[in-house]
Amino acid sequence: MRLLLVEDDLILKDGLERSFVKSGYAVDVISDGEGANKLLTYQEYDVIVLDLGLPKLSGFEVLKRLRARGSNTPVLILTALEDTQNRVKGLDLGADDYLTKPFELAELEARVRALIRRGVSGGSAKISFGGLVFDTTNRQCMVGDVALSLSAREMALLELLILKATKVVSKVKIMEHLCSWDEEISENAVEVIVSRLRKKLLVFGVEIKTIRGLGYLLAKLETN
Amino acid sequence: MRLLLVEDDLILKDGLERSFVKSGYAVDVISDGEGANKLLTYQEYDVIVLDLGLPKLSGFEVLKRLRARGSNTPVLILTALEDTQNRVKGLDLGADDYLTKPFELAELEARVRALIRRGVSGGSAKISFGGLVFDTTNRQCMVGDVALSLSAREMALLELLILKATKVVSKVKIMEHLCSWDEEISENAVEVIVSRLRKKLLVFGVEIKTIRGLGYLLAKLETN
DNA sequence: GATTAGCTGTCAGTTTCACGTCAGCTTGAT
DNA sequence: ATCAAGCTGACGTGAAACTGACAGCTAATC
Numbered sequence: 001m002r003l004l005l006v007e008d009d010l011i012l013k014d015g016l017e018r019s020f021v022k023s024g025y026a027v028d029v030i031s032d033g034e035g036a037n038k039l040l041t042y043q044e045y046d047v048i049v050l051d052l053g054l055p056k057l058s059g060f061e062v063l064k065r066l067r068a069r070g071s072n073t074p075v076l077i078l079t080a081l082e083d084t085q086n087r088v089k090g091l092d093l094g095a096d097d098y099l100t101k102p103f104e105l106a107e108l109e110a111r112v113r114a115l116i117r118r119g120v121s122g123g124s125a126k127i128s129f130g131g132l133v134f135d136t137t138n139r140q141c142m143v144g145d146v147a148l149s150l151s152a153r154e155m156a157l158l159e160l161l162i163l164k165a166t167k168v169v170s171k172v173k174i175m176e177h178l179c180s181w182d183e184e185i186s187e188n189a190v191e192v193i194v195s196r197l198r199k200k201l202l203v204f205g206v207e208i209k210t211i212r213g214l215g216y217l218l219a220k221l222e223t224n
Numbered sequence: 225m226r227l228l229l230v231e232d233d234l235i236l237k238d239g240l241e242r243s244f245v246k247s248g249y250a251v252d253v254i255s256d257g258e259g260a261n262k263l264l265t266y267q268e269y270d271v272i273v274l275d276l277g278l279p280k281l282s283g284f285e286v287l288k289r290l291r292a293r294g295s296n297t298p299v300l301i302l303t304a305l306e307d308t309q310n311r312v313k314g315l316d317l318g319a320d321d322y323l324t325k326p327f328e329l330a331e332l333e334a335r336v337r338a339l340i341r342r343g344v345s346g347g348s349a350k351i352s353f354g355g356l357v358f359d360t361t362n363r364q365c366m367v368g369d370v371a372l373s374l375s376a377r378e379m380a381l382l383e384l385l386i387l388k389a390t391k392v393v394s395k396v397k398i399m400e401h402l403c404s405w406d407e408e409i410s411e412n413a414v415e416v417i418v419s420r421l422r423k424k425l426l427v428f429g430v431e432i433k434t435i436r437g438l439g440y441l442l443a444k445l446e447t448n
Numbered sequence: 449g450a451t452t453a454g455c456t457g458t459c460a461g462t463t464t465c466a467c468g469t470c471a472g473c474t475t476g477a478t
Numbered sequence: 479a480t481c482a483a484g485c486t487g488a489c490g491t492g493a494a495a496c497t498g499a500c501a502g503c504t505a506a507t508c
Binding site for chain 2: 482483484486
């Protein structure tokens, strides 16, 4: 899942990025409002963590313009403790959740996860497909009571495919969701990851179908 | 989705039309205000992209009369950079969004998408025809809860036919829709693609009728 | 700091299949 | 009957996708 972190505090920025990356997100970080606003006109994210106190363009403005553009990407805002008024203002402007500094890292992560889920699976922490049960909280995929042994990349791909259910996901989309700005992978790399995941899923009656020129989609295996 | 582009600049007109068509819109283009106004009295659109500087009847007038007729079709206006005053005037008159020239094509498309999403209830970009449901955002065609297995070309053709509903679509239009700029395909190629798609749709009670010398149209199968 | 194990991207050789071409046929208008 | 427009099965081709092998990297263990 691709996450945008808008935060100007150096220490916080680094800490959060590190922790999100570790949790398997593709993270982009930007530290001023103007840049964030510009970035958001052409790049889609699954979730945005937005500090309100920003240089150049306030977090409010960024949020307001994002919503004005019709985006419904989930946004979590970070506010200072005493700043109740701004918190309310943020929610009015279309934020989906807020957190007051200082906060527990675990709580932030939990809320971010909740936001991502809300849009897709009706808020449930576990999404099932065929015989698979994908646990978004622990980032684990179970078959019965056995955990599938998947690598980080495979897990991230499966997460994306399972969230999109039976919809076609293009190779470019996959690249975008697995990678943040600085890293970059080839189309062939995606093919390789697909190939490896496909082999593992096939055993459990789940198939990754290829739609030539368009992308991939998850489907139940038709047993002929 | 049906889009009206009102623009008199030749180059801009062509570029925008091409790009919108490629993105799967059914695009009508008209280059003067009077014509636009007339057209809008009897033709509904999902979204209108309206340049303000037009011959015969200004964009303002077109917009004003449209709203006076009680229409709430989303309108995005294009203005020159320095023209802040007109921008404000446009928004007052009932435009839903504006963009100043010069602009990024990607941004225009994003905003148009946003307008459509905002307007349509639930943001469903789905068009149904007979038993088919065509999902334009995911580029997928469903019958019940099964996804039709179509190739890229077939999908593009079906998209065009379904967007134009029961109207006749000429072979040339199809060629334009399926090909970009440089590549080019023969008329016979179109016939082949039609033939292949036709076979797949027939199973689901949807027919592609041939109108000799004019083109093709989508129709519900009459079971005699 | 050496060793090992697992992950992940690159490469190259192979396979697959979508699509345009063609040819022969059908249809329909005059 | 003639002719043009359209249909469609067969086929070849080239691009897209697949995948086994490999190498660089990281993280863990001793």
